[in-house]
Amino acid sequence: MFADKETFKRAFVTKLETLCGKQFEESTTRDHYYVLGHMVREHISRHWIATNERNRAQRRKQVYYLSIEFLLGRLLGSNLLNLGVRPVVEEGLRELGIRLEDVEECEADAGLGNGGLGRLAACFLDSLATLNLPGHGQGIRYKHGLFDQKIVDGYQVELPEQWLRHGNVWEVRKEELAVEVRFWGRVEVSEQNGRLLFRHVDSENVMAVPYDMPVVGYGTDTVNTLRLWSAEPAKTFPLHKDVMQYKRETEAISEFLYPDDTHDEGKILRLKQQYFLVAASLGSIVQAHRRQHGDLRRLHEYVAIHVNDTHPVLAIPELMRILLDEEGMSWEEAWHITTHTVAYTNHTTLSEALEKWPIHLFRPLLPRIYMIVEEINERFCRELWERYPGDWGRIEQMAIIAHGMVKMAHLAIAGSHSVNGVAKLHTDILKQREMRLFYEWAPHKFNNKTNGVTHRRWLLKANPELSALITDTIGPRWIHEPEMLMELAPHASDPAFQGALAAVKRQRKAKLAARIYEKTGILVDESSIFDVQVKRLHAYKRQLLNVLHIMHLYNRLKEDSHFSIYPHTFIFGAKASPGYYYAKRIIKLIHAVAEKVNNDKRVHDQLKVIFLENYRVSLAEEIIPAADVSEQISTASKEASGTGNMKFMMNGALTLGTLDGANVEIAEAVGNENMFLFGLTAEEVLNYYEHGGYRAHEYYHHDKRIKQVVDQLVNGFFPDAGDYFEPIYDSLLTQNDEYFVLRDFAAYAEAHERVEDAYRDPARWWRMSAVNIAHSGYFASDRTIAEYAVDIWGISPSM
Known part of the structure; x- marks a missing residue:
């Protein structure tokens, strides 16, 4: 249908009348977007199916990239570019009296990310497909994304991001591949043939329903998959909970990116999101592996799981749960497979961004997962004790569970075979300062992979x-x-x-x-x-x-x-x-x-x-x-x-x-x-943090330019702001300008x-x-x- 402009024009008009049930003359720009999107997806589908079949037939190792964000942007333009059909489409539409730019404007940016973390994941998917590498994304299908920002009188106001208002032409719902995810409840322990068995009972179950989106490589037949999970009520509702409350709480899991976690309710929702992502993703990955390879003893030879920052780190105890409870493996065998399957990218040196979860929230929400994390911590601390006997301070600092908190970055390092930073300076800071004790313990795990961006979107498109x-x-x-x-x-x-x-x-x-x-x-x-x-x-x-x-x-x-x-x-x-x-x-x-x-x-x-x-x-x-x-x-x-x-x-x-x-x-x-x-420089900044010596007041008093602008924050220079800028003033002077x-x-x-x-x-x-x-x-x-x-x-x- 994209062979030449005449073929395209005929196909476009026919498809419009079929899909929209109206004459071309009556159609709107949104109709044009809907029709063109369906034509492109139909064109992609043949290669999408072939890519999946090729991966299965060749039995190649595949990577699954788990990320809480995928900041994709608009896909119509990039798909047309990657398929090499944009000139045909642009010219054909022009002869029909339609501007391709107007059609592209109809597409909403997919509300699946916030900043650099999510855009990096999107760039990585593009490069994986273009390089013909078998690599797929796993994320959450947020109904309302982060938020739409409106500025009212200079203030930010947040509105729900309605990116799915008109549907998503690129996705395919695959309800038959849904995965059940369990929260709350309790764990029953029994013994059979000298082996402990663990059953998660009285749980509150949620269905994770996958929506697959094609990831098109540039100038290649490879079409990989981004699988996004939507939280929906299970067929059996929990008897102890009001039906509507259960429905609301379930749908909230995939409603917003980064719910406010200033209170326990928001923290629980965030933790739910993170476990929902990994339980659904691993359930899907394991199902596919079992269909093709049988048992999971060689999982690490065929599957690589990459966790993008700490949000999906629960993949480590979840994979352990599957191997221990469902496959009946020993701890040692399960740990070997897990640590050879999972790799972790660290994205920050900010201590407040290294996630920690309070035990009093974590344990009741994820009882079996907490038991496994506790066991990982016990064995990890025992290993540290054998390596550094008597060094209680080191063990306290490196423990996965300490001071009432579960430390996700520590779990990530202990349970993965690779820990990478995203720039040379960042990796050096991790090794020499932020994660120095871990680097001393396992230097072979640490490596650098400086970030990149897809030049096809950011330059060519x-x-x-x-x-x-x-x-x-x-x-x-x-x-x-x-x-x-x-x-x-x-x-x-x-x-x-x-x-x-x-x-x-x-x-x-x-x-x-x-x-x-x-x-x-x-x-x-x-x-x-x-x-x-x-x-x-x-x-x-x-x-x-x-x-x-x-x-x-x-x-x-x-x-x-x-x-x-x-x-x-x-x-x-x-x-x-x-x-x-x-x-x-x-x-x-x-x-x-x-x-x-x-x-x-x-x-x-x-x-x-x-x-x-x-x-x-x-x-x-x-x-x-x-x-x-x-x-x-x-x-x-x-x-x-x-x-x-x-x-x-x-x-x-x-x-x-x-x-x-x-x-x-x-x-x-x-x-x-x-x-x-x-x-x-970074060294000078870190030296200030370690040894002190910085006094913001000295710069305020000795540079009249600085004094003038800082004073203007609070001296009425902005009469309509009142005292709204006082916290900024205080951050610079009272709090010594962090x-x-x-x-x-x-x-x-x-x-x-x-x-x-x-x-x-x-x-x-x-x-x-x-x-x-x-x-x-x-x-x-x-x-x-x-x-x-x-x-x-x-x-x-x-x-």
Whole structure:
């Protein structure tokens, strides 16, 4: 049906009349999306079935990637691109009087993720399929995702994310493969033939129903699967509970991503979600393995299970439960299989992000799983005692259960064969500091896999103009082999290439400026420097440093008639977690500054501040190609890797950042002279945390710029805010500025001056931009996944 435009047009009109029951002339844009989506999925299905059959026939080892998030974005455009049929579809629709761009706008971003963790998982799925690797995702089908962000009077308001309002054309419900998941109840222990038997009785059961979505590789017949689980009531309701209450509690499991866990009720729901994901996924994986291979004694030879952060770490005790209780294995055999099957990626150095669950919640909700975790802990501590006799302090720090808490990262390390960080700096910090005791215990488990992003979505799809320029310059091999982007390096100083690169950027900036006007009513100068910080709102990511610097620029422009800057448009996009009130205050501060700056005629030709609400993948695809400056300014040592830095780099934006996460490796690749680095190093930050010595008040009192902007938070400079910004003021001074915003302020301001100097020299700027694009191939997820496949999973391409 996609052979040529005439065939496509006939098939499209016929399919529309069949599916929608109306004449083409009566159809709407949403009808067009629905029909085109069904045509694409039908086209995919043949290869989808063939891929599954090939994997079964070849009996190859397969990897299952368990993640609480998969931030997919819109799939129509990427599927058309990966299938190689976009030109036929675009031309055919045009001749029918339909713009493909309008059809794509009908698709909602899948509400299955929040930030970098989920987008990384989506990029990994793309690369697995493109590299013909047998790898599948397992996640939760959230009915309402995280939330839709609305800004009302500068404040964030959360609304349910209605991404499934019109259904999901890409999914296939497979009710016959549902898995029963058990909560609550108790465990009966009996003895048979000298062996202890465990039965989970009086449980409250939930059905996990799978919805499968195809994952299409680029330019290949491989179509892998993302399986998303939906929580539905079991056929037999618990007798002790009101039917409607049971139904509500069951459906809540797959209703929202990251329910508020400030109270026990929310904590229980989060823990339910995590066990629901792993119990459903392992139930499905084990069923498939039994059908093909019989028993589970060689499971680790055919299956790799990867847990993306600590959320799915209950896969370890759940697999142990299956092997012990259902297969009747000994502890030693079950532990060998489990630890050779499961691998773990750590995504943080933030201690508060290393999950811990109170025993008083964990044990009653998951009684058999808790018994297994307790046994794992007993045996682990015994092993540590034999290795480090008398070192009670070490054992206390490494225990999986301690001080009334179950420590998920400790369970992950003990129960897996591989523990990887996501950037060289991050992995070094894990080995030398955060997980040093574990590294000393099992150094062979630790390895680094620097993150990557799929260049097909973030360059080829998001920026077709730049992609065309690259292909015209070096040919198309870079699409399949992103390392070939290095062939751009000799062109970096070519005036003709620089001119073409600048023209592409102007084109993308004009498109974003039009979108900004459409969404906000604000006209921005397309020739200004587009300085962008878009990412999750968190104190360590330091959106506050950015906005305080903008306040400083505004103050200087107002007070010094001789001072001027190259016109700047500062662009923000970020969601704050609903219960993260400090982050919400930062959002309000950005809007308060924007209102003051954008309405002041004395500065509006030099300075604009834009906040684009409801930041998501499809919006990122518009913002990133238009950016001149990529703000990657987290406190050094706090950002595990970052992937936004890579997306901006691919699109020719220059990084203004700290030596944190993957910024370090980007600097190694392009050279410090092709970035704008500033601020404390990770070693300096960690030294402050360990030995003290930082006094924020000294910077406040000795730098009048800092004193002025910090005082403006509370002195009535923002009259409508009242005392709303006092907690920000207190965090900087009373609480001694945990993330060193004031310490890095002067260096950050100086780095901005270097940005402006470089931008005033077009030949220098576009050479730097070209160098960044040329070196971005290393940060493609194809490279990352190839490393995982060989070093961790032991999988190979199926052809």
